[in-house]
Amino acid sequence: MSEEFRPDILGIFCRWCSYSAADLAGVSRMKMPPTTKVVRVMCSSRADPVFALGALLIGADGVLVAGCAPGDCHYKTGNYQTRRRYALVEKIFDTLGLDNRRLKLVWIPASEGAKVKRVVTAMTESLQEAGPNPTRAEMFI
Amino acid sequence: MKGINLKSDDANAAARGLLARGMEAGLWDAALVPARVPAGDSYAWLLLRDAAALERTTPLPPVMSVSGARALYKLARHGTARRVVAVLRPCEVRAAVELYKREQLPLDDIFLISMDCPGAVPLKDYVEDPEAGEELFGKMLAGVEEPGREICRSCDHFSHTASDLHLGTLGVPEGNVVVVPASAAGEAAAEKLGLGDAGPVAEWEAEVEKRNASRREAKEEAHRALREEAAGPERLAATLGRCIGCHGCRSVCPICFCRQCYFESEALKVPAANVFARAERKGAARLPADTFLFHLGRMAHISLSCVSCGACEDACPVQIPVAQLFGLVAANTQSLFDYEAGRDRAEAVPTTYYREEELAYLSEPYVEARAPEGVGADG
Amino acid sequence: MAKAALMEGSNADLAARDLLKSLLSSGKVRGVMTLVETGPAGEVNYELVADVAALENATPLYPLMPANAGGLLSRLTVLEGFEEPVAAFLRPCELRAFVELGKLHQVNAENILLISATCGGVYPLRASLNGGLADGLPAYWEAVANGEAAEGLRPTCSACEHFVPFGADLVLAAVGSGGAGRLAVVARTPRGDEALEGLEGAAGEAEVETAGVKSLREKRGAARAELFETEPLPAPGLEGLVAFFGRCVGCRSCRSVCPICCCEICYFDAAATEPTPRTFDVHLKRKEGTRVPPDTLLFHLGRLTHMSASCVGCGMCADACPVYVPVATLFAKVGAETQALFEYVPGKDPEEEVPLQRFEEEELAEVGEERFGS
Numbered sequence: 001m002s003e004e005f006r007p008d009i010l011g012i013f014c015r016w017c018s019y020s021a022a023d024l025a026g027v028s029r030m031k032m033p034p035t036t037k038v039v040r041v042m043c044s045s046r047a048d049p050v051f052a053l054g055a056l057l058i059g060a061d062g063v064l065v066a067g068c069a070p071g072d073c074h075y076k077t078g079n080y081q082t083r084r085r086y087a088l089v090e091k092i093f094d095t096l097g098l099d100n101r102r103l104k105l106v107w108i109p110a111s112e113g114a115k116v117k118r119v120v121t122a123m124t125e126s127l128q129e130a131g132p133n134p135t136r137a138e139m140f141i
Numbered sequence: 142m143k144g145i146n147l148k149s150d151d152a153n154a155a156a157r158g159l160l161a162r163g164m165e166a167g168l169w170d171a172a173l174v175p176a177r178v179p180a181g182d183s184y185a186w187l188l189l190r191d192a193a194a195l196e197r198t199t200p201l202p203p204v205m206s207v208s209g210a211r212a213l214y215k216l217a218r219h220g221t222a223r224r225v226v227a228v229l230r231p232c233e234v235r236a237a238v239e240l241y242k243r244e245q246l247p248l249d250d251i252f253l254i255s256m257d258c259p260g261a262v263p264l265k266d267y268v269e270d271p272e273a274g275e276e277l278f279g280k281m282l283a284g285v286e287e288p289g290r291e292i293c294r295s296c297d298h299f300s301h302t303a304s305d306l307h308l309g310t311l312g313v314p315e316g317n318v319v320v321v322p323a324s325a326a327g328e329a330a331a332e333k334l335g336l337g338d339a340g341p342v343a344e345w346e347a348e349v350e351k352r353n354a355s356r357r358e359a360k361e362e363a364h365r366a367l368r369e370e371a372a373g374p375e376r377l378a379a380t381l382g383r384c385i386g387c388h389g390c391r392s393v394c395p396i397c398f399c400r401q402c403y404f405e406s407e408a409l410k411v412p413a414a415n416v417f418a419r420a421e422r423k424g425a426a427r428l429p430a431d432t433f434l435f436h437l438g439r440m441a442h443i444s445l446s447c448v449s450c451g452a453c454e455d456a457c458p459v460q461i462p463v464a465q466l467f468g469l470v471a472a473n474t475q476s477l478f479d480y481e482a483g484r485d486r487a488e489a490v491p492t493t494y495y496r497e498e499e500l501a502y503l504s505e506p507y508v509e510a511r512a513p514e515g516v517g518a519d520g
Numbered sequence: 521m522a523k524a525a526l527m528e529g530s531n532a533d534l535a536a537r538d539l540l541k542s543l544l545s546s547g548k549v550r551g552v553m554t555l556v557e558t559g560p561a562g563e564v565n566y567e568l569v570a571d572v573a574a575l576e577n578a579t580p581l582y583p584l585m586p587a588n589a590g591g592l593l594s595r596l597t598v599l600e601g602f603e604e605p606v607a608a609f610l611r612p613c614e615l616r617a618f619v620e621l622g623k624l625h626q627v628n629a630e631n632i633l634l635i636s637a638t639c640g641g642v643y644p645l646r647a648s649l650n651g652g653l654a655d656g657l658p659a660y661w662e663a664v665a666n667g668e669a670a671e672g673l674r675p676t677c678s679a680c681e682h683f684v685p686f687g688a689d690l691v692l693a694a695v696g697s698g699g700a701g702r703l704a705v706v707a708r709t710p711r712g713d714e715a716l717e718g719l720e721g722a723a724g725e726a727e728v729e730t731a732g733v734k735s736l737r738e739k740r741g742a743a744r745a746e747l748f749e750t751e752p753l754p755a756p757g758l759e760g761l762v763a764f765f766g767r768c769v770g771c772r773s774c775r776s777v778c779p780i781c782c783c784e785i786c787y788f789d790a791a792a793t794e795p796t797p798r799t800f801d802v803h804l805k806r807k808e809g810t811r812v813p814p815d816t817l818l819f820h821l822g823r824l825t826h827m828s829a830s831c832v833g834c835g836m837c838a839d840a841c842p843v844y845v846p847v848a849t850l851f852a853k854v855g856a857e858t859q860a861l862f863e864y865v866p867g868k869d870p871e872e873e874v875p876l877q878r879f880e881e882e883e884l885a886e887v888g889e890e891r892f893g894s
Contacts, residue, residue: 050787050822057818059806070881070888079888080879085825087887088858088876092824095857097756107888122892129893134758139187139809140178140766141817171804173812178766179759183843185766188800189809206769206843207813215795215813222801268767268843383563385586385645387773387840401785412600413628416568417551424571425556428592456771456842460649 007061007127009120011038012047016074017110018066024113032117033124036064043067044105045078049089052103059136062102062127064119069107079107101130145320145331146340152256152282152310155318156200156228159254159308161192162334163226169252170223173209173216174198182268186212190223200228200254203262203278208452210236210395214246226252230261231302232450235483236395238303239446242490245398252326255304257311257349260288260296264455284311292451292464295360300349303486306330312348313341364469371466380466381436383459386429390453390463396443403442404435436463440470445491446482447471524693524704524726525716531661532694535703536580536609536637539692542720543607545572549633549715550604553593554580561651566592568606580609580635581694583642583660583673584653588834590617591779594626601628607715609635611642612685613834616867617779619687620830623874626782633715636685638695638733640664641677645839667696667732669739676835676848679744684733686868690715696732704728748853752846761817764850767843768816774837774847780827780866787826788819820847824854829875830866831855 013019019040025032041047044067052063065086067079086105093100104123108115135141149155160172175184176198184202186209189195209229214237217225229237234255240246259281266289267274280286288294301307305327309319319340322328371380388405391397403409409431420426447467454464475481478491529535540552556567557577564582566589569575589610594617610618615636621627640663643653656672663670669678685691689712693704704726707713716723754760772789775781787793795814803810831851838848859865862875 048787049825050818053821053825054815054818057815057821058803067888077879080881081876083884083887084862084876084879087861087884088829089825090887091857091861092821092828092854095854096754096761096821098758098761101892104892105888106890119890119892122890126892137807138758138762139176139807140185140762140811141814171800176809178762180763180766183767183769186812187809188804188812190804191808194808206767212812216800217797219794220797222797223804264769264843379559382559382565383586383649385777385840387771387776389771389773389776389840389842392771392773392776393769400789400791407784410595410599413597413602413606414600414604416596417570417602417604417606420551420568420570425567425569425574427558428553428566428568428589429587429595456769456773458645458773458840458842 005128005132006033007035007124007132008059009036009062009064009123009127010052010055010060011036012044012051012063012065013038013040013108014044014067014079015040015042017068017072018044018108018116020110021108021112022116024111025116028113030113030117032120035124036120043073043075043078044082047082049085052089056102056133057135057141059133061130061133062104062123064123065105066108066119067105069109072109099130101126102133145336146338147308147318147320147336148316149318150316152308152318153200156254156256156308157195157198159306159320159334160195160200160226160228163252163330164192166333168224168330168333169226171225173212173225173227174200175202177202182271183264188216188225201230201256201258203274204264204267205230205233205261205450205452205455206264208236208393208395208450209233210240210450211393211452213237213251214240214395214398217251218246220247221250224250224252226254228254228256229304230258230450231255231298231300232258232296232448233395234302234304235298235448236450238483238486239396239448239490240398241486242488243398243446248486252330253304254306254308255302256308258299259284260290260293260299261451262289290451290454291363291462292449292454292468295356295363295468296449297353297356297360298448299352299356303483309342309345309349311352312344314344317341319345363465364472367462367465367469371462378433381433381461384432384436384461385459386432386435387458388435389456389458391439393452393456394443395450395452396446396448397439404431404438409434440467444471444474445478445480448482521725521727522706522708523713523716524706524724525719526722526724526726527703527705528701529703530701532637532664532692532697532703533579533581533661535705536692536694537575537578538720539635539690539705540578540580540607540609541572541575543633543715544569544575546719548605549607551602551606552578553589553606553608554578555582555609557582562648562653568596581637583640583657583670584645584648585611585642585834585836585839586645587777588614588617588779588836590614590621591777593618593632594621594779594782597628597632598626602631605631605633607633607635611639612636612683613639613680613832614779615685615688616682616832617834619867619870620780620832620874621782622870624782633690633711634688635690635692636688637692638685638728639680639683640670640695641673641680641683643672644674647672664694665697665699665732667730667734667736669736669743674835674838674848675747675846676833676838676852679740679747679852680833681737681740681744682833682865683736683740684728687870691728693726693728693730695736696730698732747849748856753850753853765816765820765845768820768845769843770813770816770819771842772819773840773842775823777836777840778827779832779834779836780830781823788815788822824851828855828858829862829864832866
């Protein structure tokens, strides 16, 4: 894919860790590709995979769900549930031959602004390689 | 009636051309039209914004995979961000009008185009053998084959209806399509599009009337036969007996707009002991317990607005002639109020008003009660 | 070997009927839920029968599923269970659905004697229309008795490996019973023992796992592998899904008849997900056209994420599809994968929670790690 392709990524970040980290990255003026629009949720477990599917099916190139690392969930167990759900969706994607590069779950602790930069950059690059989401052009969805 | 001649060999091409011209003239920004799905085994509704994309559409497809009224309802029940034109079959227009009257579909900013309808091919037959379906539909269009769906064979509302523009093909000499404005918006549009001279409207009207007369006969005959086959408690129970309770008929019905249907609500859940008591009284109770209530109840709820589009029958996995049953019942409930679903946007749905001096027979002592002529109390 | 009653009957269906009759007439139960033949052309329906005379037409193992009886029994008992003892005859997949629904708090199981059987599979609903099944029934019963795979069954039945019920108080050993005209009803629980006591039919000992069960299991396994590898499943990727679901009419009957989909208002029917004028405007900004009603794929993929871990592969969804999308095959295949992920067999163990209601701290460590690139 040519360098001009700038993927559209929906970020769904938990309010406690990941969003704070994103904030930190911003305050620290870290440079990263302007690809990711972040929606803040109280916990990554609020992000029903169906939200991500919906975004991908209307043409988002990728969805990045981020939460506190296992053991650090503000609500004790939310992110363990998130992990099960996204493991399940990953399996569904594999079985149906859908591109797993487009849907990612990562843990980003509050202090790790650098990880936000790393993850957004890596996902952007991997989606540049993957190319635009075919759902962008498909009418019969 | 006045009409304008649109030179075209084929109704689909005429409709596509009209849509594109209207889009270029700024009459509408988006068109809701069916198109064949990529696998070629059915048609689906597309909302399109470019005149060029209209090339792939089939305004009058062989099947009614989804009622156009339901598609329009899903698209526009909360209004639309763009001015939309929709090309519908006459029964779909009538269903849309019913939704409008029931305050579920604002039609004021939607431009409706209808077309003379040769009927539809049964959906199941089509998906199993699309090429055979296309061939049959070609013959139906040419008038050499009766409609594939039973319900279409007794349809006497296959032509002009409460749309804005109607495209008439029946009885007109080859190479012509009559465009009949059917509303003020339709007339304004026809003028703006600068559509040609007066077309062969008289021929078209004569053919429509002729075909209508034979369809009315077919309908009477179909209703007589259906009464014999399915009316009366036992025969009705036998006809509905294989229902599996999927409620697909309701889901695809353009009129059934309730998000939470009464028949799927908590109201119909009962303790097991209740059903057990029924079983003890009768020896056995059918499960699910409310199959007949569902169908009869739906007749009570929507038969006044039933347009006999046949979507329910296409959706039935066990081939119950549910559209025909509803058609029979609807003919009687609608005639009771001298009402015809979808005829006129200004005509209120009968259950939304009353007159003090009406239905007097209902207050007579039961033994003397006589239903008005034509209201079937038989069987 | 377990305690069993040996029933006379030229086929498993007749033996099952006799079992139900003696349970009801002996007063051990006051009602029986079973399939009953209700029409002259082989129409069958589930009924709750209280009068033993009405069991004359019972056909507990008729190879057709007009509904998933596990779902029916849940709907019947979700408010309050039975006050009187009732027997329910369920196929293994129906029983698994019932157990799964119990975990989802949709069941009051008290006073129900659960009876099941080793299952020879059922035919597609559409094959039964207009009396289409009658001629093939003798061959079907013969195949069941011999542990053979009957011809023309639903694809998901031909490929079902869970045709031996988990749980159940009583199990009729239908598969591989041989041609002797004697069928064993095996008690698996104290309640089952009690039910068998003093019933007609010789007391004895028998096993559900007959040689026929073993050979059928092998055949089913091979059929399963083949089914999941061949058409008409969608080709990988978006294009395949669009082709597979393109003809979907959005009736959602697949969901209505699904025993697992027990939500009063489905997420995909909820006001929150209803398209607005803006929805379509956004779509048209991105591409020249969009499907109406929207979200056909979202509905099916969404349902896979919501329920595939509990899918019992009963096949009702495909039977109910008016445009013959082989949706049950797809759900069975995806279900097999998602269930394997959690080492979960839906409906097997009533004590085991459904996968999305539980978690372990030490699991799935790779999920959530930085794994980008192809």
